[in-house]
Amino acid sequence: MTRRNTATIVFVSLCVVLVAAAITLNVGWIYANGRRVLPLVLGVLAFALIIAGIIVYTVFLVRELHRNDQQDAFLNAVTHELKTPIASIRLYLQTLQSREVSEAQRADFYRVMLADADRLQQTVELVLKAGAAGQRLALHQRQPVDMVALAAEVLDVARLRHHLAPEAMTLGTPDGDGAWTEGDAEDLRSVLSNLLDNAVKYSRDEVRVALVVDVPSADLVRVRVTDQGVGIPQSQLKRIFRRFHRFQWRGSKVKGTGLGLYIARSIVKRHGGRVFAASEGEGRGSTFTIELPRLGHA
Structure with a gap:
């Protein structure tokens, strides 16, 4: 003790x-x-x-x-x-x-x-x-950001960083060319990179990660990162976004600082959006969802 x-x-x-x-x-x-x-x-x-x-x-x-x-x-x-x-x-x-x-x-x-x-x-x-x-700094520099192109770029970098085959990480995109938001591309890149890195770290024997970009409504761009990893208990779904908080699955010792998801939430909030997690429980994978205002509809 x-x-x-x-x-x-x-x-x-x-x-x-x-x-x-x-x-x-x-x-x-x-x-x-x-x-x-x-x-x-x-x-x-x-x-x-x-x-x-x-x-x-x-x-x-x-x-x-x-x-x-x-x-x-x-x-x-x-x-x-x-x-x-x-x-x-x-x-x-x-x-x-x-x-x-x-x-x-x-x-x-x-x-x-x-x-x-x-x-x-x-x-x-x-x-x-x-x-x-x-x-809680305000976002002053806003530029159009193509979330499909950004997701594809981040996915390629994640594959190289973790030495994964193409089928281990897949990208789903919407029809047409309308998944644009407004904000800081570098900050949004760091959010997607963090979510993909976490998905790989918390996967078990086989990495299976899906990154999906879609436009569910005229004013919304949505990005989802789904893995087949260790999952998250219901009691932890909100706590994992707190500063310094780290969820350790039973028997696992995943390295990290406990800041990644806290920073991701802060960045998304500065862009006028939200990020949240969903999971059916331990051992059943998890999905992290980012929702951002669509360009021209913010």
Whole structure:
């Protein structure tokens, strides 16, 4: 048991004791002043306020302890995400410096180091975007964005990043050329990329991910990412969009910072849309849906 868990138990137990003591005093006050109306009413109100204050204070204290636990987990995750590629790059550079290697090995070392550098850049950008999301900045630069073209681009990059066959990740598009929205293409690209990466990470033995863009109504563009992975319990469907919150399926240890979905929701909200998750339960896959105003109908 961690020190914070122990502290939580202590504070909750203290709250229970204080409430019990307040109730005991309240009953005694009522018994002592049963025939005097004004002192009786004032005493009951005072004790009720005291009990309410104790409960509210304890709730906020426990929530703050829980938030600190989440921040510690986030710092540990970010530290790991930074240290691992740095150590890898350092090792390969030391190898190149200390001994001769073949051209094939040298090219392979460069490839791995570039991949580690990309991982570092993604982690830093994630933290920076989390800071911007927390400030709730308005979206000032708006440009037409073709969600079909953007989805196809992000899907190709995800296939290459995760070394997947074409049939592992499929794209469904609407008829015609009307899936346009208005906003920041780079931000929307990061949202789709995050959802696809999560779909792959939380898939099990075989990756099967479907990315579908459609236009369900004249004023709406919808993007759905569906996987056949571990699924999400009903109790977690809203919590997963909170900052630092991470859902771990039983027996799994998926790496991450707990910021991706929080940033995705913030970006989509800045674009005047919404994002939500649906799942039939653990082990039955999940679907993440983005809804954005269609260009010309916002």
